[in-house]
Amino acid sequence: MSVAPCDAPEGQAPPETIDAHQHFWRYHPAEYPWMSEEQAALKRDHLPTDLAPLMRAAGVTGTVAVQARRMLRETEWLLELAVAEPTVLGVVGWFDFSSPRLEHDLERLAPEPRLVGARELIHDMPDLDYAVSPGHVRGVKAVQRAGLAYDLLLRPEHLRPATALVDLLPDQRFVIDHLAKPRVADGAFEPWASDLRAIAARDNVYCKLSGLVTEADWVDWRADDLLPYLEVALEAFGAERVMLGSDWPVCTCAADYSTTIDLARRSLAGLSAAERAAVLAGTARRFYRLV
Numbered sequence: 001m002s003v004a005p006c007d008a009p010e011g012q013a014p015p016e017t018i019d020a021h022q023h024f025w026r027y028h029p030a031e032y033p034w035m036s037e038e039q040a041a042l043k044r045d046h047l048p049t050d051l052a053p054l055m056r057a058a059g060v061t062g063t064v065a066v067q068a069r070r071m072l073r074e075t076e077w078l079l080e081l082a083v084a085e086p087t088v089l090g091v092v093g094w095f096d097f098s099s100p101r102l103e104h105d106l107e108r109l110a111p112e113p114r115l116v117g118a119r120e121l122i123h124d125m126p127d128l129d130y131a132v133s134p135g136h137v138r139g140v141k142a143v144q145r146a147g148l149a150y151d152l153l154l155r156p157e158h159l160r161p162a163t164a165l166v167d168l169l170p171d172q173r174f175v176i177d178h179l180a181k182p183r184v185a186d187g188a189f190e191p192w193a194s195d196l197r198a199i200a201a202r203d204n205v206y207c208k209l210s211g212l213v214t215e216a217d218w219v220d221w222r223a224d225d226l227l228p229y230l231e232v233a234l235e236a237f238g239a240e241r242v243m244l245g246s247d248w249p250v251c252t253c254a255a256d257y258s259t260t261i262d263l264a265r266r267s268l269a270g271l272s273a274a275e276r277a278a279v280l281a282g283t284a285r286r287f288y289r290l291v
Helices: 035-042 050-058 072-084 103-110 134-145 157-169 192-200 224-236 256-267 273-288
Strands: 018-021 062-066 088-093 115-120 149-152 174-176 205-209 242-244
Touching: 018 115, 018 242, 018 273, 035 050, 050 192, 050 256, 062 072, 062 115, 062 273, 072 088, 072 115, 103 134, 115 134, 134 149, 157 174, 174 242, 192 205, 192 224, 205 273, 224 242, 224 256, 242 256
Parallel strands: 018 062, 062 088, 088 115, 115 149, 149 174, 174 205, 205 242
Antiparallel strands: none
């Protein structure tokens, strides 16, 4: 599936573009149980050397690497990659909120300048109200004390509990990954759109234009199916609270890297130059405090 790219005017350098959501891993079956047989292409190593040529071709200048396993050692490994690879501008890691060593682990790693955020896999938890469970709230408070942002990995049914979490922590920086995974393949808008607008009313919540191609029909999706969802997010949050992300390599189940990036760029066509610059890079830099 292809999308017409949104190019810079002739004679001008393309604007800075930060991919605010991508993953790296060294594949081992026991450590990635979420990968299905349909995702066989993901079942190999995905490293900075694999992403670098794709970034160049797509005009992407830097990335934020996000955890994909519930393992502290993955966070440490991602930080090592970021030190060695200057295009990795930040790391969103995982910390064990149930561990008595949580504060110690955060104090140990938070001084690393490339550690910019934390994430728990809320959408995998059997309790739909996990976001406001005492253990999770306690963990996010520890993340806040460490000065880190917090990524919210949600499905539509988690948006209301996540809104309650945000209301408990109005000074914490939150970002919703993948627009909370609307059910694009079913053409479903509600209650996702209303609940997304409700959480967007909290000005400490941001949103990533990422992950939509794999919420659609992987083989037969069309850009016109996805753009209305991107437009809802842009309208609800505004350019100053929206950032671009690819979800590479997961996106490759449905689209190549350049197509995924160009889809997000296409959704910005009606914005001013300043607003496009914010979505492409400025918002991510400010939210994650990238150096």
